[in-house]
Amino acid sequence: MTAGSVRDLLTRWTLEWIQSVIALDGRRVVDVGCGEGHLAVALSQAGAEVVGVEPSQEAASMARDQGVDVRPVDFLEFDEGPFDVVLFTRSLHHIPEVEKAVQRSADLLAPGGLLLLEEFDVEAVDEATLRWFYDTMYLLRRAGLADEGPEQRIEDLPAAWQEEHHHHHPLHPAKVYLDALSGAYSQVEVSRGPYFFWKYCRHLRPDAEAIGRALFEVEQGLLREKRIVANGVRVIARP
Numbered sequence: 001m002t003a004g005s006v007r008d009l010l011t012r013w014t015l016e017w018i019q020s021v022i023a024l025d026g027r028r029v030v031d032v033g034c035g036e037g038h039l040a041v042a043l044s045q046a047g048a049e050v051v052g053v054e055p056s057q058e059a060a061s062m063a064r065d066q067g068v069d070v071r072p073v074d075f076l077e078f079d080e081g082p083f084d085v086v087l088f089t090r091s092l093h094h095i096p097e098v099e100k101a102v103q104r105s106a107d108l109l110a111p112g113g114l115l116l117l118e119e120f121d122v123e124a125v126d127e128a129t130l131r132w133f134y135d136t137m138y139l140l141r142r143a144g145l146a147d148e149g150p151e152q153r154i155e156d157l158p159a160a161w162q163e164e165h166h167h168h169h170p171l172h173p174a175k176v177y178l179d180a181l182s183g184a185y186s187q188v189e190v191s192r193g194p195y196f197f198w199k200y201c202r203h204l205r206p207d208a209e210a211i212g213r214a215l216f217e218v219e220q221g222l223l224r225e226k227r228i229v230a231n232g233v234r235v236i237a238r239p
């Protein structure tokens with residue numbers, strides 16, 4: 001990890017949450033949909049034994065190049081185990097057969113193990129939240145700080161949001177994956193919080209970490225003041 005980069009900020013944000021839930025040293029962790037492997041590397045550096053699962057061959061090979069022990073398969077075909085932690089960061093909402101994936105996660109857990117999920121809720125937006133999100137994205141782009149974002153101020157906010165989340169298959173909103181989790185786990189602890197800063201950071205210039213931090217502070221403030229809707233979802237689930 002490059003110290004001080006925007007990517008580092010995002011990796012630390014997730015890693016610190018995981019470490020606040022469980023001490024990682026010596027734990028077996030499966031990182032489902034590990035992508036290019038940045039978090040998996042950080043988890044290993046924190047002492048965990050990590051296996052990454054990543055069906056995109058390109059991303060899997062980038063993860064492997066970073067030293068991640070990666071299986072280039074769909075999670076539904078993965079049957080190693082047991083693990084102390086099954087981790088999904090922004091991957092469960094992509095898996096069409098969400099109930100099967102959730103049941104598979106529970107089957108892979110060692111006694112005392114837990115599922116950790118970090119996601120966003122595509123349905124958790126309102127007009128004020130989208131106005132703030134897209135106006136900020138527009139400003140970041142115009143300032144040359146982000147490589148993506150609207151070229152003009154967006155008028156039809158719901159249409160822009162829908163367009164942005166239009167994939168080959170619909171993304172599961174939180175109620176779908178939370179229902180699936182409640183069906184397979186006896187304890188499901190859900191918290192909602194910031195997430196838009198994460199979306200901004202994905203497009204920020206790599207050296208703009210200070211801006212990433214400021215965006216996080218602003219989002220937290222707006223959430224405290226109840227001016228925007230919390231889009232982030234974190235779950236700790238126990239069988």
Ligand SMILES: C[S@@+](CC[C@H](N)C(=O)[O-])C[C@H]1O[C@@H](n2cnc3c(N)ncnc32)[C@H](O)[C@@H]1O
Nearest residue numbers: 032033034035055056074075089090091094095
């Ligand atoms: C938005 S990326 C998130 C990557 C990384 N976990 C992160 O938080 O930055 C979603 C990842 O889930 C992976 N994915 C999609 N379907 C999957 C499946 N059926 N099994 C495992 N991973 C899957 C994708 O290939 C992609 O790498």
